[in-house]
Amino acid sequence: xxxxxxxxxxxxxxxxxxxxxxxxxxxxxxxxxxxxxxxxxxxxxxxxxxxxxxxxxxxxxxxxxxxxxxxxxxxxxxxxxxxxxxxxxxxxxxxxxxxxxxxxxxxxxxxxxxxxxxxxxxxxxxxxxxxxxxxxxxxxxxxxxxxxxxxxxxxxxxxxxxxxxxxxxxxxxxxxxxxxxxxxxxxxxxxxxxxxxxxxxxxxxxxxxxxxxxxxxxxxxxxxxxxxxxxxxxxxxxxxxxxxxxxxxxxxxxxxxxxxxx
Amino acid sequence: xxxxxxxxxxxxxxxxxxxxxxxxxxxxxxxxxxxxxxxxxxxxxxxxxxxxxxxxxxxxxxxxxxxxxxxxxxxxxxxxxxxxxxxxxxxxxxxxxxxxxxxxxxxxxxxxxxxxxxxxxxxxxxxxxxxxxxxxxxxxxxxxxxxxxxxxxxxxxxxxxxxxxxxxxxxxxxxxxxxxxxxxxxxxxxxxxxxxxxxxxxxxxxxxxxxxxxxxxxxxxxxxxxxxxxxxxxxxxxxxxxxxxxxxxxxxxxxxxxxxxxxxxxxxxxxxxxxxxxxxxxxxxxxxxxxxxxxxxxxxxxxxxxxxxxxxxxxxxxxxxxxxxxxxxxxxxxxxxxxxxxxxxxxxxxxxxxx
Numbered sequence: 145x146x147x148x149x150x151x152x153x154x155x156x157x158x159x160x161x162x163x164x165x166x167x168x169x170x171x172x173x174x175x176x177x178x179x180x181x182x183x184x185x186x187x188x189x190x191x192x193x194x195x196x197x198x199x200x201x202x203x204x205x206x207x208x209x210x211x212x213x214x215x216x217x218x219x220x221x222x223x224x225x226x227x228x229x230x231x232x233x234x235x236x237x238x239x240x241x242x243x244x245x246x247x248x249x250x251x252x253x254x255x256x257x258x259x260x261x262x263x264x265x266x267x268x269x270x271x272x273x274x275x276x277x278x279x280x281x282x283x284x285x286x287x288x289x290x291x292x293x294x295x296x297x298x299x300x301x302x303x304x305x306x307x308x309x310x311x312x313x314x315x316x317x318x319x320x321x322x323x324x325x326x327x328x329x330x331x332x333x334x335x336x337x338x339x340x341x342x343x344x345x346x347x348x349x350x351x352x353x354x355x356x357x358x359x360x361x362x363x364x365x366x367x368x369x370x371x372x373x374x375x376x377x378x379x380x381x382x383x384x385x386x387x388x389x390x391x392x393x394x395x396x397x398x399x400x401x402x403x404x405x406x
Numbered sequence: 407x408x409x410x411x412x413x414x415x416x417x418x419x420x421x422x423x424x425x426x427x428x429x430x431x432x433x434x435x436x437x438x439x440x441x442x443x444x445x446x447x448x449x450x451x452x453x454x455x456x457x458x459x460x461x462x463x464x465x466x467x468x469x470x471x472x473x474x475x476x477x478x479x480x481x482x483x484x485x486x487x488x489x490x491x492x493x494x495x496x497x498x499x500x501x502x503x504x505x506x507x508x509x510x511x512x513x514x515x516x517x518x519x520x521x522x523x524x525x526x527x528x529x530x531x532x533x534x535x536x537x538x539x540x541x542x543x544x545x546x547x548x549x550x551x552x553x554x555x556x557x558x559x560x561x562x563x564x565x566x567x568x569x570x571x572x573x574x575x576x577x578x579x580x581x582x583x584x585x586x587x588x589x590x591x592x593x594x595x596x597x598x599x600x601x602x603x604x605x606x607x608x609x610x611x612x613x614x615x616x617x618x619x620x621x622x623x624x625x626x627x628x629x630x631x632x633x634x635x636x637x638x639x640x641x642x643x644x645x646x647x648x649x650x651x652x653x654x655x656x657x658x659x660x661x662x663x664x665x666x667x668x669x670x671x672x673x674x675x676x677x678x679x680x681x682x683x684x685x686x687x688x689x690x691x692x693x694x695x696x697x698x699x700x701x702x703x704x705x706x707x708x709x710x711x712x713x714x715x716x717x718x719x720x721x722x723x724x725x726x727x728x729x730x731x732x733x734x735x736x737x738x739x740x741x742x743x744x745x746x747x748x749x750x751x752x753x754x755x756x757x758x759x760x761x
Contacts, residue, residue, distance in 0.1 A: 189477070189605050192618070201616045207605035209476045210503070210618035212495050215469035218461070222473025222481065225431060225457045227606035248469075251462035 152176035154185045156205050165367025167324045167357025168196060171264060172203055174334045175233060178341050179206070188231040191220045191259075193245075195237035196270040214245025217252035217261065224259045231341060232259035239269050242278035242304045249310070256315025256349030260340045263306060263352055266359040267378060274362035278304040281381055286362075307354050307387035317349040319388040323356035325374035329384065336386070343391050356382055411588050416551045417581040419589070420484070420510055420574065421446030423555035427562040428593040429508075430479040431457035433470040437489045438522045439578040440512035444484065464489040468496025468509075475500070475507045476617040478604035480562055484510035486578070487528050488519060490536070497571050498537030502619025504603075504634070506565035510558065510574045512581035515742040523742025524578030524665060529719035532575050533693040540631050542638055544572040544645065545692040547663040551585035557690075559590045566599050568641055575692060577715060579665040579744065642694035649688040650699070656685030658754055659703060661724050662713040663689050665744060670713050672747035673754065684754055692720070700727035707732070711757060713750055714738040 155176035188206040194213035201208035211219035220234040269275040276286040283292040307319040322333030340351035358370035432447040451458035461467035474481035515525035535541040548554040561572040621627040660670035667688040712721035721736040755761035
């Protein structure tokens with residue numbers, strides 16, 4: 145009999161702490177499936193950020209490093225430079241990446257660091273309980289934007305489009321934005337992740353996949369309402385697709401840069 | 407060639423010693439007065455195919471060190487006082503995750519932007535665990551270019567042995583001045599201690615490794631911190647270092663480290679020329695601090711004059727060590743001013759009623 149469904153080897157068979165309807169579980173699974181398909185579980189390292197996904201080391205069945213809030217790309221830089229033959233996955237939320245760690249992501253991307261960032265954008269701070277994120281939509285309510293994000297009177301700024309912001313940088317080679325609101329978008333997101341991981345293993349520059357993801361708890365919605373809100377409210381602000389794809393053909397890729405210990 | 411004596415700047419000698427100690431990865435950000443060190447590492451590391459990154463900030467540089475060391479590399483960063491304040495975030499994480507690395511502080515005057523002249527105003531920050539949380543790490547204070555090279559070289563091994571960041575605290579004068587130095591031999595890169603806790607590498611067959619400082623269960627975190635403090639006791643017993651000069655003959659003993667200790671040595675010589683005996687107790691490890699030796703000298707009836715290029719920071723450790731058993735006085739200059747031998751000697755004479 146053909147196996148059509150199995151738990152990914154790279155994901156531990158445990159229940160997560162994530163809330164019902166949260167996108168992290170789906171995104172974790174996509175990463176684990178791609179790691180399995182590429183056969184690199186034993187040379188994968190995930191960088192856990194500060195945020196809900198700080199739990200990633202409980203779920204992925206490979207090595208992990210937990211770094212200070214926002215320094216995830218800096219920590220990943222150190223890890224990847226020492227272990228250039230490993231798949232280094234930098235898992236970041238919108239607060240970690242687009243607020244406190246803005247300098248780190250911009251410069252890691254510009255240096256063309258050869259790791260892959262999975263950027264989970266749910267337009268809110270999850271772990272700390274629903275504060276405004278850099279990617280919070282205009283008008284969207286948060287505990288620190290009780291009347292909705294107001295760029296004008298309250299001076300709260302606008303949702304940061306990270307892929308577009310990083311696209312001008314020379315070292316950024318692959319920037320894609322997917323979503324986990326529908327099965328079709330989940331499948332598309334997996335393709336982006338696979339393309340990014342393959343590029344990393346070929347030693348191409350910086351790769352990132354942004355994933356629009358629901359946070360029902362902090363959006364104060366049901367899981368189905370939250371998934372629908374990704375589609376109706378987030379997609380118009382954060383267009384899906386490969387925002388930048390400068391991946392060379394597989395045969396033209398250079399091996400990894402200097403570094404490592406062996 | 408390794409045994410040849412060279413004339414080098416302190417900053418350059420620190421860089422060369424780090425390279426010879428087998429540093430795999432250096433991450434830094436420009437700041438005066440340690441810029442020669444970053445430049446030396448740029449050339450020295452890149453020419454050897456090792457990792458050098460001029461980071462976007464000291465904050466990022468320290469997290470790069472953390473990542474490289476978590477992956478089993480011998481990693482280092484350097485900076486000067488305001489930059490070391492920024493590194494405290496990563497130093498706290500490295501202490502919380504038991505990550506070995508080397509941090510060099512070629513200290514300048516503060517607070518704030520302060521000045522670029524040499525200072526010892528970072529003693530509290532260095533020895534008290536300058537970031538958040540309950541921790542200490544080894545702090546080594548060179549008095550010369552030779553010692554700056556030797557202590558940097560040794561720092562990598564100490565960091566690995568005790569699984570903690572080791573800070574080399576050199577004031578700006580040590581970094582900037584030139585002296586003769588005999589460099590240590592290059593270490594054999596193939597002879598490394600095992601790092602069974604590191605991420606990556608040949609992982610087949612071992613359980614997954616997770617480098618993290620996060621422990622949310624209070625009793626579990628308490629046990630972890632207590633185990634670390636038990637290790638601190640072992641370090642204090644095994645690795646407290648100091649130099650004692652003329653303490654047997656002297657009734658007054660200077661306590662000073664780094665550049666201030668050399669000023670005191672000059673004062674001791676000047677006093678001797680006048681027939682006066684003065685001594686010096688020079689802590690080489692600022693943490694662990696030579697408490698037992700100070701207590702022993704206090705028991706012999708010595709009195710102490712702490713001399714620092716600050717408003718008085720190490721003097722608190724001297725007082726804690728002596729614990730009221732002997733008078734402890736302080737003389738210091740700050741803001742980047744280096745005290746002169748004459749003024750230090752005059753203070754000693756005033757205290758002793760010789761003048």
